[in-house]
Amino acid sequence: MEKIYSENQHKCKLAKASPETIKFLIGYSKSLQIVEYSNIQFENNLN
Amino acid sequence: MxxxxxxxxxxxxxxxxxxxxxxxxxxxxxxxxxxxxxxxxxxxxxxxxxxxxxxxxxxxxxxxxxxxxxxxxxxxxxxxxxxxxxxxxxxxxxMPMFEGNDDFNIFSVIGDEKLNVEKQLIKDQIDSDLTLLIEELPDDQKEVLLMRIYRDMSFKEISENTGVSINTALGRMRYALINLRKIIEKHNIVLTN
Structure with missing residues (x-):
């Protein structure tokens, strides 16, 4: 029984965001700058 | 750890x-x-x-x-x-993805132009019946009708090919159609799709 369960467990693929998406998010975070001018926040994307 | x-x-x-x-x-x-x-x-x-x-x-x-x-x-x-x-x-x-349902089928709007098998069979039958009926026409009328309908020739071209005036070709075409209708009526033939 234990063997069957563990086999199935390995076959089960969990959803995971791709490395490209993570790379994009990190890049996006690095490029994003918030500038504040007279109490208004502006988003700056510096590529 | x-x-x-x-x-x-x-x-x-x-x-x-x-x-x-x-x-x-x-x-x-x-x-x-x-x-x-x-x-x-x-x-x-x-x-x-x-x-x-x-x-x-x-x-x-x-x-x-x-x-x-x-x-x-x-x-x-x-x-x-x-x-x-x-x-x-x-x-x-x-903006739903349209898949159609029982009430409305998208293919009724964007269906292809081709006839379905049944309609194609009926059309073929009518075409073959009509060919037989045309054979019943006098030769001069038959000639004009075949040139006009099946070879898509103009009356000018028909007159040049048959050596008659355009008016005569027009007249023969007219009589060919009248005679065809007469034959159809006489034999009670139904030629509808």
């Missing part, structure tokens, strides 16, 4: 400019958030998009300093993901 830095510490680090902290946070919660989104939308690509949008929102909020740390980073991100999943379904409701 690997020492795990607390989420709240990483968030604080990130707000203070440590970009590496974000990477750790994303990788740490990637599977849980992705699985949560996937369990709702059941589409890998859509799930990936929503995951990306979720973290874009997270990044913006953290960078703007609008995040209040209460030791609940993951539930907060999950809430954002949940809201984006709802947005996704709302958007799809406004």
């Amino acid at each position: 690997e020492l795990q830095i607390d989420d709240s510490v990483l968030v604080k680090d990130y707000i203070n400019g440590n970009e590496k902290a974000l990477e750790v946070l994303i990788n740490r919660h990637n599977q849980r958030i992705s699985s949560f989104i996937y369990s709702k939308v059941l589409d890998r690509d859509v799930s990936e998009d929503i995951f990306q949008d979720t973290f874009i929102k997270v990044i913006k909020t953290l960078k703007k300093g609008n995040y209040s740390e209460e030791g609940k980073f993951l539930p907060w991100v999950m809430r954002i993901a949940h809201n984006l999943v709802i947005d996704h379904f709302r958007r799809n409701k406004r």
Whole structure:
């Protein structure tokens, strides 16, 4: 029984965001700058 | 044993400019958030998009300093993901993917022009019946009708080919049609599609 369960467990693929998406998010975070001018926040994307 | 830095510490680090902290946070919660989104939308690509949008929102909020740390980073991100999943379904409701149903079938609007098998059979039958009927016409009328209808010749071309005037060709065509109708009526033939 234990063997069957563990086999199935390995076959089960969990959803995971791709490395490209993570790379994009990190890049996006690095490029994003918030500038504040007279109490208004502006988003700056510096590529 | 690997020492795990607390989420709240990483968030604080990130707000203070440590970009590496974000990477750790994303990788740490990637599977849980992705699985949560996937369990709702059941589409890998859509799930990936929503995951990306979720973290874009997270990044913006953290960078703007609008995040209040209460030791609940993951539930907060999950809430954002949940809201984006709802947005996704709302958007799809406004622009639904059309698959048709019992009441209305999209193929009734965009069906192809071709005749179906039954109609094609009827058309073939009518064509062959008509060919037999044309054989019954006098030769001069038959000649004009064949040239006009089957070879798509103009009356000028017909007159040149048969050596008669255009008016005579027109007259023969007229009589050919009248005679065809007479034959059809006489034999009670139904030629409709």
